[in-house]
Amino acid sequence: MDFSTKACDWNKAADSALLNAKSDCIVVGVFDAQTLSGAAQKLDAATKGLVSRLVKSGDLGGKAGSTLMLREVAGIGASRVLLVGLGKQDALGSKTFTDAARAAWRAVLATRAANVTWALAQVAVNDRDASWSARMSALTLRELTYQYTQTKSKPAADAANGGAVKKVIVVVDPAHEKAVRVALKEGVAIANGMDLTRELGNLPGNICTPTYLAGVAKQLAKDWKLKVEVLGQKRIEALKMGSFLSVAKGSAQPPQFIVLQYQGAGAKQAPVVLVGKGITFDSGGISIKPGEGMDEMKYDMCGAGSVLGTFRAIAEMGLKLNVVGLIPTCENMPSGNANKPGDIVTSLSGQTIEILNTDAEGRLVLCDALTYAERFKPAAVIDIATLTGACVIALGHHNSGLFSKDDALADALLAAGRHASDPAWRLPLDDEYQEQLKSNFADMANIGGRPAGSVTAACFLARFAQAYPWAHLDIAGTAWKSGSAKGATGRPVPLLTQFLIDRAK
Numbered sequence: 001m002d003f004s005t006k007a008c009d010w011n012k013a014a015d016s017a018l019l020n021a022k023s024d025c026i027v028v029g030v031f032d033a034q035t036l037s038g039a040a041q042k043l044d045a046a047t048k049g050l051v052s053r054l055v056k057s058g059d060l061g062g063k064a065g066s067t068l069m070l071r072e073v074a075g076i077g078a079s080r081v082l083l084v085g086l087g088k089q090d091a092l093g094s095k096t097f098t099d100a101a102r103a104a105w106r107a108v109l110a111t112r113a114a115n116v117t118w119a120l121a122q123v124a125v126n127d128r129d130a131s132w133s134a135r136m137s138a139l140t141l142r143e144l145t146y147q148y149t150q151t152k153s154k155p156a157a158d159a160a161n162g163g164a165v166k167k168v169i170v171v172v173d174p175a176h177e178k179a180v181r182v183a184l185k186e187g188v189a190i191a192n193g194m195d196l197t198r199e200l201g202n203l204p205g206n207i208c209t210p211t212y213l214a215g216v217a218k219q220l221a222k223d224w225k226l227k228v229e230v231l232g233q234k235r236i237e238a239l240k241m242g243s244f245l246s247v248a249k250g251s252a253q254p255p256q257f258i259v260l261q262y263q264g265a266g267a268k269q270a271p272v273v274l275v276g277k278g279i280t281f282d283s284g285g286i287s288i289k290p291g292e293g294m295d296e297m298k299y300d301m302c303g304a305g306s307v308l309g310t311f312r313a314i315a316e317m318g319l320k321l322n323v324v325g326l327i328p329t330c331e332n333m334p335s336g337n338a339n340k341p342g343d344i345v346t347s348l349s350g351q352t353i354e355i356l357n358t359d360a361e362g363r364l365v366l367c368d369a370l371t372y373a374e375r376f377k378p379a380a381v382i383d384i385a386t387l388t389g390a391c392v393i394a395l396g397h398h399n400s401g402l403f404s405k406d407d408a409l410a411d412a413l414l415a416a417g418r419h420a421s422d423p424a425w426r427l428p429l430d431d432e433y434q435e436q437l438k439s440n441f442a443d444m445a446n447i448g449g450r451p452a453g454s455v456t457a458a459c460f461l462a463r464f465a466q467a468y469p470w471a472h473l474d475i476a477g478t479a480w481k482s483g484s485a486k487g488a489t490g491r492p493v494p495l496l497t498q499f500l501i502d503r504a505k
């Protein structure tokens, strides 16, 4: 799928970019109260008022997200015109625009159109610029055309819709063309990263093992000239990552510690370190989970997946900054060798941990990675983890949970999430909550009881992240969808990538 731009001077009466375009479908917006967008007005003039007659007739109410496909329209080059309702003109917000774009792409995909002229991104969206609208347009199309096929013997019936669109020409104001071209490149890179993250999340635990993830990291490094190092069981033991190793003990799959390095700036620049939780299956271990829905714990490596996806995106964009990715990855399984409640382990930091619940394993693998991060003298460290069910209860599926003591870092991540429509919500990290982690037998317990479960999980991690500015993203509610649309979302690749784009400026 290829995205390019075409400038259209909206002030000129007739514009060839729009009217002579030999595309299979041209997509334009219509507001309610029968107001046509600039592009729709041009089509209206060229078609002797057809568009306004149709809108007046009520065939397209202009309600946000409604669509009307017209065929064989006389007077223009395109073989189809898709009218898309955008609701009230002065209240066109980012959500309405995104929903309308999604509806529009659905209608386009149903026609099997290959060449699309997209004039929808021309409308003004509250608090957003033309670059945002163009990037979001590309991302919504890619979101809809992603298909999981790897473990199906034949493609799903609706897979036929996925591949039809080959070329998209985004029609823009000449003043915005340069910026929009950059935005489309970003959009494609982010979509490629999200596709990788989604695919890894969707793969089952018997295929996407720690060793498999390490293989993906090595391939990524090869394709994009990154530095990669994978530490196996022996080297993890030699390092004394006792906490991480205790989680891996119950599994027949060996743990892996993946170190990825992207160097887009001078060697002296302190890197941003991304740490991703890579539990390729979380059975809960001896504190085993109930059977219902346990299959979804294959997604417990989505933090790791989002780190790999973000590396894919920033490498394609060639961002000018240094980024390190750390992925502690293993399975959490019950067995005669597994860790068990009451066990005390010594982390890489030297701090001891009483494991009161083997299902609170994410923090046990992350804490050693956070200590390992110190050696990179990082400018900032962000860990990304499907860490707590409590975060799903607190925030549902729209916002990721954000925890940080560093206001500037937190604000930058929140702003990036907002801009990328991949939002996070900040939750507290006050020291008062640390008391819940008290242990009679070790420096700390690995659980803090039911109250504020996401906060105490973050507080646990905070004890290992004292040496640098640090933030924690709990993506338990945002990394995948349950129910009939079950599948990985690719979040928070947009947030992380935007954060890095902003930092590279």
Ligand code: BES
Residues within 6 Å of the ligand: 282, 284, 300, 357, 359, 360, 361, 362, 386, 387, 388, 389, 390, 392, 447, 448, 453, 476, 477
């Ligand atoms: N991977 C889970 C968190 C999770 C649960 C993510 C449900 C998405 C949906 C994590 O390892 C876990 O099991 N956490 C426990 C912690 C508890 C034992 C303190 C939880 O949330 O129940």
Ligand code: MN
Residues within 6 Å of the ligand: 282, 284, 332, 358, 359, 360, 361, 362
């Ligand atoms: Mn668990």
Ligand code: ZN
Residues within 6 Å of the ligand: 279, 282, 300, 359, 361, 362, 386, 387
């Ligand atoms: Zn887990």
